[in-house]
């Protein structure tokens with residue numbers, strides 16, 4: 087049994103906070119961690135795993151208080167600037183799927199009256215929280231950006247830990263306008279001032295300087311990666327752009343995220359240089375797929391099938407860099423603009439704009455929208471997305487499934503539908 | 514004993530009459546709307562502005578069976594929205610425009626669908642904040658101003674202050690009378706039946722407010738006259754003496770005639786509610802005067818009315834519910850939600866916990882819309898009532 091499988095079975099058998107802490111204590115030791123890192127096929131995957139484990143170690147260690155739960159789409163630069171260790175329950179839900187723990191966490195959520203009709207990212211995270219698998223938060227910052235789920239489920243976390251007074255909802259307006267920016271910036275400023283008064287820090291814009299610089303650096307490299315991918319005809323089989331959600335959001339504003347995105351760039355660049363030499367030998371170019379929404383985080387065959395069938399995911403909408411550079415001299419306004427630029431907020435036209443441009447820039451032959459059960463905001467737009475892509479002659483497959491709950495996805499059906507779609511692309 | 518007096522022919526006759534909504538609301542039901550109508554969906558829509566523009570605000574109840582709608586929305590999507598879309602596909606021509614709100618993910622997508630696929634009928638989305646403080650009120654006032662401009666465009670001229678003032682008065686009066694009516698209903702549930710109560714609620718949201726108010730006033734007048742002559746005919750609006758436990762219903766857009774009939778037949782004593790189709794619509798007035806800015810006063814009313822589960826602060830919602838339970842001696846809660854309403858579904862774990870701590874049992878029901886199957890639900894409600 088390899089190290090990864092040993093980790094998985096270990097945690098499945100000992101599902102409790104103490105074990106998780108102990109495990110992180112061992113695996114995060116530098117030599118062990120780097121030995122573990124070596125088991126990954128590329129530098130970017132290696133760093134992704136190392137940084138993830140290090141950030142978890144930090145969140146689970148009692149010496150690194152304060153700890154803040156953040157929902158995916160809040161600007162995590164806020165936490166980093168305030169010296170708060172972030173912890174992302176939705177990302178953790180992805181891990182529960184990857185580690186095969188989702189059946190237990192989901193069952194626990196059900197016993198606490200979370201309906202099975204709710205998004206499993208939140209349900210699984212809530213189940214894990216109820217099982218006391220998460221570190222205790224000191225602060226919780228969430229928002230209504232993209233979907234209704236986070237603001238609601240995170241509030242329940244705050245009640246569980248008796249920190250309702252440290253629960254902050256960032257109310258993100260529907261439209262991008264100067265009034266919206268003012269309303270939003272004032273909220274972010276108030277949150278900052280309130281947290282500073284509790285942590286004893288002096289609210290001061292200088293604390294944003296370094297964080298914003300690093301965040302801008304991440305932005306720059308993420309754009310570089312995107313530009314490189316526009317002309318990449320092939321990909322290494324292990325590459326999956328949907329794996330980088332934690333650094334893209336949760337680590338934005340840290341050195342680690344910058345290093346990681348540089349590594350992704352280098353990995354793909356190396357591959358593209360190699361490709362240039364080989365390209366003439368290959369006569370059948372791969373079909374180029376644009377991936378919409380997320381993917382299943384448990385072991386599944388989707389990407390193997392696509393790869394085998396000579397289809398390559400050339401871009402994922404969630405990797406679109408939607409925000410402008412941050413200006414530390416106007417920290418609250420900058421973060422407000424970042425949030426308001428998120429294409430999952432407001433009208434579906436924002437999302438359609440990003441999708442159509444990506445379809446054009448990445449020369450997509452087809453699009454797959456992974457229709458994650460219970461995600462009203464994304465699935466509710468499926469019809470318009472499909473129709474909009476059809477207008478530019480790009481077929482879309484709306485693939486029903488669940489990103490976290492394996493039992494809510496029929497692998498057989500997914501396979502059949504995928505194969506049908508590939509036939510259309512090849513016809 | 515009141516109960517004995519009520520068991521007379523006279524009582525039955527009067528009860529029958531009181532529940533004849535078609536009779537009392539004849540004008541409301543038959544009047545052809547002379548003014549053009551603007552459709553709306555969510556109780557955070559300031560009707561005042563629609564009226565000030567010279568239009569009739571008509572809530573879309575979406576009484577249509579979901580057929581075409583299925584190809585626009587996923588299977589697991591709010592059935593009210595699907596029915597609403599079905600009815601827009603069929604009858605939107607009767608509307609001058611439609612006003613949506615940023616109430617939930619579902620509504621955002623509904624607005625997208627309507628804007629893309631409904632030809633010729635302008636749609637507008639009003640951004641309603643989730644917070645309830647000074648900043649959000651100011652922000653909301655600005656958004657309402659934008660909505661006003663949308664209506665002015667339809668009207669072809671500016672809406673003046675007096676028009677808004679008159680509309681505020683009108684809707685405030687409607688709220689006041691609806692509140693009076695609901696108090697009578699809670700007090701005397703054996704007199705006013707559940708289906709009749711909700712029928713009046715529905716009419717209040719879909720009719721020309723002036724005509725409806727006229728009918729409602731007469732109706733309340735009739736009910737009042739019974740109270741005054743109570744000694745003569747043996748009927749009075751005394752608190753209900755039945756020995757059944759007081760029930761509170763908490764839900765979202767629950768407008769299911771068959772459900773109301775079923776509960777009525779089961780003799781359920783409905784003593785309080787927290788519904789989008791009832792108290793969340795009419796409780797709380799717009800407070801004017803003292804040189805207060807009118808638009809700001811309207812904004813304040815909407816943000817501070819009995820809150821919907823979509824708002825930011827579930828804690829204050831729970832406290833609101835807890836107070837109602839204590840004040841009205843509620844013995845059991847029926848939580849009833851349309852399927853796939855995330856805001857409702859997420860409110861349940863905490864509500865359940867809170868009610869457990871209070872020793873109040875709660876029954877959880879989730880239902881479709883316009884597609885009510887009595888069987889299983891009846892058994893569950895029955896078992897719940899027996900347990901109480």
Ligand code: SF4
Pocket residue numbers: 176205206207208232233234235236458460461462463464
């Ligand atoms: S998958 Fe959809 S519903 Fe779930 S957290 Fe993400 S955006 Fe919200």
Ligand code: SF4
Pocket residue numbers: 591592593594616617618619620765766823851853854855856857
């Ligand atoms: S019932 Fe729920 S999902 Fe449906 S419109 Fe209302 S808040 Fe939205």
